[in-house]
Amino acid sequence: MLPLLADLKTTMSLLSERSLILENWMYIAPVILLIATYLYVTENRNHRRRNANNSSKENLTSLAESEYIGEYQEENSPSEEYVSLLENVKHKPFPGAKIVLDGGATRFYEIANDRRSVRKYSRRSVDFSVIEKCIQTAGTGPSGAHTQPWTFCVVGNSEMKQAIREIIENEELENYAKRMSRKWTTDLGPLRTNHIKEYLTDAPYLILVFKKVYGIRTDGQKQQHYYNEISVSIATGILLCALQCAGLNSLISTPLNCGPALRQLLNRPVNEKLLVLLPVGYAADDCEVPDLQRKPLDEIMVKY
Amino acid sequence: MLPLLADLKTTMSLLSERSLILENWMYIAPVILLIATYLYVTENRNHRRRNANNSSKENLTSLAESEYIGEYQEENSPSEEYVSLLENVKHKPFPGAKIVLDGGATRFYEIANDRRSVRKYSRRSVDFSVIEKCIQTAGTGPSGAHTQPWTFCVVGNSEMKQAIREIIENEELENYAKRMSRKWTTDLGPLRTNHIKEYLTDAPYLILVFKKVYGIRTDGQKQQHYYNEISVSIATGILLCALQCAGLNSLISTPLNCGPALRQLLNRPVNEKLLVLLPVGYAADDCEVPDLQRKPLDEIMVKY
Numbered sequence: 001m002l003p004l005l006a007d008l009k010t011t012m013s014l015l016s017e018r019s020l021i022l023e024n025w026m027y028i029a030p031v032i033l034l035i036a037t038y039l040y041v042t043e044n045r046n047h048r049r050r051n052a053n054n055s056s057k058e059n060l061t062s063l064a065e066s067e068y069i070g071e072y073q074e075e076n077s078p079s080e081e082y083v084s085l086l087e088n089v090k091h092k093p094f095p096g097a098k099i100v101l102d103g104g105a106t107r108f109y110e111i112a113n114d115r116r117s118v119r120k121y122s123r124r125s126v127d128f129s130v131i132e133k134c135i136q137t138a139g140t141g142p143s144g145a146h147t148q149p150w151t152f153c154v155v156g157n158s159e160m161k162q163a164i165r166e167i168i169e170n171e172e173l174e175n176y177a178k179r180m181s182r183k184w185t186t187d188l189g190p191l192r193t194n195h196i197k198e199y200l201t202d203a204p205y206l207i208l209v210f211k212k213v214y215g216i217r218t219d220g221q222k223q224q225h226y227y228n229e230i231s232v233s234i235a236t237g238i239l240l241c242a243l244q245c246a247g248l249n250s251l252i253s254t255p256l257n258c259g260p261a262l263r264q265l266l267n268r269p270v271n272e273k274l275l276v277l278l279p280v281g282y283a284a285d286d287c288e289v290p291d292l293q294r295k296p297l298d299e300i301m302v303k304y
Numbered sequence: 305m306l307p308l309l310a311d312l313k314t315t316m317s318l319l320s321e322r323s324l325i326l327e328n329w330m331y332i333a334p335v336i337l338l339i340a341t342y343l344y345v346t347e348n349r350n351h352r353r354r355n356a357n358n359s360s361k362e363n364l365t366s367l368a369e370s371e372y373i374g375e376y377q378e379e380n381s382p383s384e385e386y387v388s389l390l391e392n393v394k395h396k397p398f399p400g401a402k403i404v405l406d407g408g409a410t411r412f413y414e415i416a417n418d419r420r421s422v423r424k425y426s427r428r429s430v431d432f433s434v435i436e437k438c439i440q441t442a443g444t445g446p447s448g449a450h451t452q453p454w455t456f457c458v459v460g461n462s463e464m465k466q467a468i469r470e471i472i473e474n475e476e477l478e479n480y481a482k483r484m485s486r487k488w489t490t491d492l493g494p495l496r497t498n499h500i501k502e503y504l505t506d507a508p509y510l511i512l513v514f515k516k517v518y519g520i521r522t523d524g525q526k527q528q529h530y531y532n533e534i535s536v537s538i539a540t541g542i543l544l545c546a547l548q549c550a551g552l553n554s555l556i557s558t559p560l561n562c563g564p565a566l567r568q569l570l571n572r573p574v575n576e577k578l579l580v581l582l583p584v585g586y587a588a589d590d591c592e593v594p595d596l597q598r599k600p601l602d603e604i605m606v607k608y
Contacts, residue, residue: 029333036340089494089594096587099418101405101549105437108549112444112542114403132601133409139604140416141541142556145491148599155608183528187449190393224487227558230580233534234556237445237541238416245405245412252446252538254531266608275534283400290393295452297436300443304459304570 111244113294118249119193120284121203126248128156131205131280134242141235144226149212150235153266156205163265164208165200168255168277172197175256190290199251203279207250208262209236210272232275243280250278415548417598422553423497424588425507430552432460435509435584438546445539448530453516454539457570460509467569468512469504472559472581476501479560494594503555507583511554512566513540514576536579547584554582 101108135152143149155161172195176185200206211232215223225231236252243250255262259274405412439456447453459465476499480489504510515536519527529535540556547554559566563578 026330026333029330029337033333033337033340036337089596091592092595094420094422094587094591094593096422096553096591097418097548097551099415100551101415105434105441105546105550108546109437109441109444111403111405112441112546114401115444116398117446118398118400130409132605133413135605136601137409137413137416139598139601140413140419142421142544144558145488145495146596148604150604152605153608154605157608160608181528184449184530187528187530191449224485226488226491229533230537230540230558233537234541234544236534237538237543238545239541240446240538241542241545242409242412242416244401246409247401247404249400254448254534266606268606283398287398287400288395289398291396292393292450294443297440297443300452300454300456301436301439302455302457302570302572304457304461304464 112241115240115244116249116289117251118279118283118287118289119191119199119251120287121199121249121279121281122284123202123204124282126204126281128154128205130246130248131207134239134246134248135207137242138235138239141231141238143231143235144228147212147215147223147225147228147231149215149225149228150232151210151212151268151272152239153208153210153268154205155208155266158201160265161201161206164206164262164277165197167261167265168197168200168258169195171256171258171261179256199279202284203281205280207239207278207280208266209239209275209278210263210268211275212272214271216271229275236276236278239278248280249283250280253277253279416545419544419548420553420593421555422583422587422591422593423495423503423555424591425503425553425583425585426588427506427508428586430508430585432458432509434550434552435511438543438550438552439511441546442539442543445535445542447535447539448532451516451519451527451529451532451535453519453529453532454536455514455516455572455576456543457512457514457572458509459512459570462505464569465505465510468510468566468581469501471565471569472501472504472562473499475560475562475565483560503583506588507585509584511543511582511584512570513543513579513582514567514572515579516576518575520575533579540580540582543582547582552584553587554584557581557583 103110131154135154138152139148139150141150155164176195209232211228212225213228214225217223240250240252254276255274262274262277263270263272407414435458439458442456443452443454445454459468480499513536515532516529517532518529521527544554544556558580559578566578566581567574567576
């Protein structure tokens with residue numbers, strides 16, 4: 001180190017003869033060093049702050065995807081009083097499931113197994129009271145802390161269906177052309193889906209299922225809706241069963257990127273987000289479905 | 305600046321008389337500056353890399369919650385060939401729903417409306433073939449690009465049920481004590497839930513529903529499972545209907561933070577994540593349920 005230092009000394013001395021800055025290098029260096037240190041420290045602090053934000057979000061993501069903690073961390077200050085949204089309900093004896101299906105699980109399998117996603121509808125009208133009954137059935141679904149975080153919008157009006165179709169087709173054109181991966185569009189290929197959605201105006205009814213990500217309590221406070229997506233999806237599963245039992249066909253669709261526009265068109269509040277959209281009606285006479293197989297039981301069930 | 309520089313010059317000269325380091329400051333400073341610059345640049349580069357990761361994850365979260373774009377962005381390089389996982393399925397005529405329920409929507413509403421979440425089970429055994437049929441029925445659910453991203457683990461073995469109960473009770477004790485918000489535990493109060501879960505060993509069967517967040521194709525590549533959470537939740541809704549039709553009771557539970565431990569206990573692969581756990585069986589003779597009301601139709605349905 002010492003010979004190197006000596007070399008450096010000589011070089012610096014030679015250089016320092018040629019410039020005011022180099023001559024005063026000894027005094028400028030500490031100033032630069034101070035500024036550099038200051039920048040480094042502040043920058044680092046900001047990074048740490050930003051990372052803290054990100055990693056808490058990241059935890060939320062990974063947990064929201066797997067374990068659902070985090071979403072429900074304490075929000076109120078500890079001193080705040082909180083009354084359960086269920087209040088003090090009484091408990092009553094429950095004899096277990098009594099109203100069941102003749103033919104039980106086997107018969108219900110036959111019914112459910114007859115259901116297919118239908119993409120081509122007849123314009124034949126559907127009795128609205130049947131739709132109502134099916135939605136009432138969906139409303140029997142379980143939900144986190146019995147929040148029942150669902151709104152079912154039923155659109156029968158032709159102009160409204162047309163407006164919905166326009167929103168979706170415009171977005172879907174973009175989706176198929178740009179936003180969806182080639183993988184995805186290739187995967188969808190055999191289903192013969194594209195951005196033209198005739199079923200949106202052909203089907204007598206469209207049901208738009210909204211999840212309430214939070215509710216507003218009578219005291220004006222936000223009320224968290226635990227597991228709202230799972231709850232509303234389960235209710236949608238019950239809805240599918242009800243429609244099939246009634247002899248109606250449907251299709252679960254998830255119009256990519258159309259949620260906000262459809263929410264506004266239907267004048268739904270900001271706490272509601274579109275989960276799925278189902279055309280409902282009777283299959284067209286020339287309706288076709290892909291000849292898909294369902295996985296056999298041993299591929300979807302494991303016994304312990 | 306110049307008088308300050310002169311002052312500094314004097315101070316440094318005075319100081320430099322007293323130490324070897326200060327004497328050679330002029331030559332040590334550039335070396336320190338170089339090291340500091342190097343550290344700053346590399347640190348910054350790492351930060352940028354980490355932030356890029358975080359912000360892509362962050363986008364995923366917000367979009368996954370609202371609109372579901374993003375998850376499905378192009379992953380492959382444009383030159384890569386991709387064959388649809390559905391391959392070239394033929395299409396066939398479909399006459400619409402033909403196997404329906406006698407009594408239609410009204411009768412199915414009666415059946416579904418009789419279902420309640422049961423937290424106290426009889427030890428009375430259940431015919432396993434009925435469970436199988438119910439799971440087969442759940443497997444008729446629709447799924448994004450027909451990926452069928454579900455695995456239903458059915459646990460009848462007593463030791464295994466005990467092991468599951470221990471994992472969940474240990475975690476739930478923590479959850480109720482620390483992780484859940486006071487809001488949440490207050491909301492759950494009327495349901496009389498706590499960390500003791502006798503139903504996990506009393507019920508003859510536990511069904512653990514796993515969602516496959518991605519699959520592995522025959523060529524070893526990852527296969528994306530579009531909308532896997534919605535799909536598996538819908539299938540779970542169908543499962544609930546099937547169990548009720550068969551006269552069986554159940555409960556949708558979401559064991560907070562237990563997913564990874566339960567996945568390992570059941571030896572499920574890393575691409576599977578626990579969605580819900582259902583005890584299944586007959587209600588105990590002294591079973592009680594909270595006397596909750598379901599929202600009337602006009603609170604859950606809007607007509608357009």
